[in-house]
Amino acid sequence: MTTHASLLAPAVALNGVDDVVIVGGGLAGLFCALKLAPRPVTIVTNAPIGDGASSAWAQGGIAAAVAEGDSCDKHTQDTLAAGDGICEASIVRGMTGEAAERITDLLSYGVPFDKDLAGKLELSREAAHSENRVVRVRGDMAGAAIMAALLEAARNTASIRVIEGYSACQLLSEGRYVTGITARRRGGTQMITIPAKAVVLASGGVGHLYGTTTNPNEANGHGLAMAARAGALIADAEFVQFHPTALDVGLDPAPLASEALRGEGAVLVRADGNRLMEGVDPLLDLAPRDVVARAIHREIAAGGTAFLDCRRAIGADMESRFPTVYAAAQKAGLDAASALLPVAPAAHYHMGGIMSDASGRTSVDGLWAAGEVAGTGAHGANRLASNSLLEAVVFAARIAEDIQGLMPHHRVHHWAEISDHQDIASKRNVRERSVVALIRRTMSQYVGVERSEEGLQAALALLQEAEQYCRRDTIFNMVQAAKLIAGSALLRKESRGGHFRTDYQEKSQDYAKRSFVKLTQIDELAKAAQESAAGKAAVQAMELS
Incomplete structure (x- = not known):
């Protein structure tokens, strides 16, 4: 395992051995903890539980084939089509087959899914779905409502302990077996180690490695990097989905204008009022996300502006039917019922992640992965809308079942108190802030909606150079995660799904398969990139305070 210098500081060890440690308090982490009850579980979260989770921000809903005729x-065929040839078909079939059961679970936890007067679930359609199968809450409130219900259930479950305000930064191991984690107090210097019989990474995505993202600040790739540094295999890291319609109003994170708006008839237009997707794709505004994102990206790159026009399709009903979008637009001084909404692509979801199998097991013993940090093969090259929450609950439940079957447990648990009254405040210095800014600028410029060999070499060289300025594990993990994405993108010399190369614009049969890398391989690629002409030029022009 790679050990970064900053991790050599002494850490407070919590007495006893926790049964299971879950890193992340989003949908996957909470659902897994609830399914593990009454086994003792410790959830470690950087932000107050639920606040730093992308799940809570999900506006679409959960895709499930529960309607007559569906x-x-x-659902499997739609998912495979969106995945553009590299989904794991058996994983997809298993996931869609368990969807109805997981919806029933969520209803049992009190999630108030929309229903009609007869008590049947109301279903909507999103891009690239052939049927109405998205289960929602009040139009665009599904993520928040699901998280609220699960948080309430977790608070009422005695076997679940939550440690808030600590950022997991490294996996502990003996040989090839993970034995716990090290975490740093948010805003402080205190380190703690938490031993475990099993570790579940449910730490979310990578959006904040990019300058424009719809994700919360905590989605910075730290779980991906932790696993890679422990020797885990990383799958499909090059495939990042850019949501085409983030509100382009100067906010970070960028507010999301849900896919469901276009599902209800909203259209994309240029500044002159002409439809943007005319002649781009037969599905027009309901084309796959990567197609729509590139169309908007090119319009903006050419000096134009892209707008989402909701006026005719939704109009005065915006506030009641899509309250989240309405409120975000209002905060930016726009009336979503009567104004055109400026939009731009934003990093939204990572299809790749830590390679994990049908039970959520990674290539490292004692380590499981669930949710966006996992690379199950369910999404392939381009995630089908509203499959992310489904994947999270399906694999969280499977991980719980797998751990329960592997390890006997006792209901008695004794947890040590964590004292932080003598902790020393820690703030990012100017250099650390500059490194973070460099990562986000580099990823957006060179590893974004469109990529090229020259740009990817420049990105890798800059990230490799930035490593020497990392004094904290959290920043170091961000650099490592960014390198994994950029290096994997350089290795895939074709365009497929969310990965588009301007120098290899067509799909290639040579790459009609999933990709798997280790961090050592990417490190060598980054060192070589430093010697390339593009890499040398980028480093020479590098701006870092």
Whole structure:
């Protein structure tokens, strides 16, 4: 395992051995903890539980084939089509087949999914779905409502302990077996180690490695980097989904204008009022996200502006039907019912992640992964809308079942108190802030909606150079995660799904398969990139305070 210098500081060890440690308090982490009850579980979260989770911000809902006339086979075929040839078909079939059961679970936890007067679930359609199968809450409130219900259930479950305000930064191991984690107090210097019989990474995505993202600040790739540094295999890291319609109003994170708006008839237009997707794709505004994102990206790159026009399709009903979007627009001084909404692509979801199998097991013993940090193969090259929450609950439940079957447990648990009254405040210095800014600028410029060999070499060289300025594990993990994405993108010399190369614009049969890398391989690629002409030029022009 790679050990970064900053991790050599002494850490407070919590007495006893926790049964299971879950890193992340989003949907996957909470659902897994609830399914593990009454086994003792410790959830470690950087932000107050639920606040730093992308799940809570999800506006679409959960895709599930529960309507008459729909089927798991249809849902599977739609998912495989969106995944552009590299989904794990058996994983997809299993996921869609368990969707109805997981919806029933969520209803049992009190999630108030929309229902009609007869008590049946109301379903909507999103891009690239052939049927209405998205289960929602009040139009665009599904993520927040699901998280609220699960948080309430977790608070009422005695076997679940939550440690808030600590950022997991390294996996502990003996040989090839993970034995716990090290975490740093948010805003401080205190380090703690938490031993475990099993560790579940449910730490979320990578959006904040980019300058424009719809993700919360905590989605910075730290779980991906932790696993890679422990020797885990990383799958499909090059595939980042850019949501085409983030509100372009200067906010960070960028507010999301849900896919459901276009599902309800909203259209994309240029500044002159002409439809943006005319002649781009037969599905027009409901084309796959990567197609729509590139169309908007190119319009903006050419000096134009892209707008989402909701006026005719939704109009005065915006506030009641899409309250989250309405409020975000209002905060930016726009009336979503009567004004055109400026939009731009933003880093939204990572299809790749830590390679994990049908039970959520990674390539490292004692380590499981669930949710966005996992690379199950369910999404392939381009995630189908509203499959992310489904994947989170399906694999969280499977991990719980797998751990329960592997390890006997006792209901008695004794947890040590964590004292932080003598902790020393820690703030990012100017250099650390500059490194973070460099990462986000580099990823957006060179590893974004469109990529090229020259740009990817420049990105890797800059990230490799930035390593020497990392004094804290959290920043170091961000650099490592960014390198994994950029290096994997350099290795895939084709365009497929969310990965588009301007120098290899067509799909290639040579790459009609998933990608798997280790951090050592990417390190060598980054060192070579430093010697390339593009890499040398980028480093020479590098701006870092």
